Amino acid sequence: MTFEPLTAERRRAMTRQHLLDAAAIVFARNGFHGSTLDEVAATAGFTKGAVYSNFKSKxxxxxxxxxxxxxxxxxxxxxxxxxxxxxxxxxxxxxxxxxxxxxxxxxxxxxxxxxxxxxxxxxxxxxxxxxxxxxxxxxxxxxxxxxxxxxxxxxxxxxxxxxxxxxxxxxxxxxxxxxxxxxxxxxxxxxxxxxxxxxxxxxxxxxxxx
The missing domain is CATH 1.10.357.10 (Tetracycline Repressor, domain 2)
Known part of the structure; x- marks a missing residue:
């Protein structure tokens, strides 16, 4: 069985979904005001730069x-x-x-x-x-x-x-x-x-x- 490599678009979509899943956890735990993009990034296992490359703001x-x-x-x-x-x-x-x-x-x-x-x-x-x-x-x-x-x-x-x-x-x-x-x-x-x-x-x- 062969697997096709992930396209850049697919990788970006997966990263975006991981960030959304992490944000759901962080927001539920801390509330909107108590949450930071740093914590979302850490929960998702990405850098803060990865968050900002997908979302302009909290x-x-x-x-x-x-x-x-x-x-x-x-x-x-x-x-x-x-x-x-x-x-x-x-x-x-x-x-x-x-x-x-x-x-x-x-x-x-x-x-x-x-x-x-x-x-x-x-x-x-x-x-x-x-x-x-x-x-x-x-x-x-x-x-x-x-x-x-x-x-x-x-x-x-x-x-x-x-x-x-x-x-x-x-x-x-x-x-x-x-x-x-x-x-x-x-x-x-x-x-x-x-x-x-x-x-x-x-x-x-x-x-x-x-």
Whole structure:
């Protein structure tokens, strides 16, 4: 068996991913303000120069980490919507299950996100970048909703952009509420929220709760 040598582009992509993985560890341990690029580099096993050759600043590194996490979340949801049955009654329990998982509800990540939001509130450049990241997520949600409508042949009852914004606001708000009062946001709360969104979209489904 022969192996082709890694291209420069592939090596750079691998280095970038190693840095993102290391940043996730460091940020989770120290918070955004308590983390340094030196520590990220050391955790990844690279020099600080390697960090700066991939990311211009700690802000950019954090936002790339945020986008990377969101991309993984959407990849899972997209797979559910595009494979198997397109019946909402069968999709609902699968989507419900992943929404209950740590992939979507990691308290540490929600805390980090809030920390960066407060920081960006007083930093116009960071605010602009965070807004661009949020818009990116909104476009992804909107694309998922539009795909679902097209698949089942149903016309939207409300503007799809508004449905995307409301979806993000609902789950984001629940994530914050769970930090304040963990017992207030239960699996049943998530089920009710998902049911509400299905109903708002005018998608017929059979209610399944467990």
């Amino acid at each position: 802000d950019d590194l954090f936002l790339e980490l945020l986008d990377d996490r969101v991309d993984r979340q959407f990849a899972v949801v997209t797979e559910i919507l595009e494979t198997g049955s397109h019946e909402a009654a069968e999709q609902f329990p699968r989507i419900r299950e992943i929404l209950r998982s740590d992939m979507f509800w990691g308290d540490e990540f929600v805390t980090l996100w809030l920390e960066f939001v407060l920081y960006a509130r007083r930093n116009p450049e960071a605010q602009e970048k965070l807004a661009a990241s949020a818009q990116r997520s909104r476009v992804q949600v909107q694309a998922l909703i539009e795909h679902e409508y097209a698949t089942i042949g149903v016309s939207p009852r409300y503007p799809v952009r508004d449905l995307a914004e409301i979806s993000l606001a609902l789950f984001g708000g629940l994530g914050i509420d769970r930090l304040v009062n963990p017992s207030a946001v239960t699996d049943e709360t998530l089920d009710t929220t998902l049911s509400f969104l299905y109903d708002a979209m005018g998608v017929e489904r059979e209610g399944e709760r467990s």
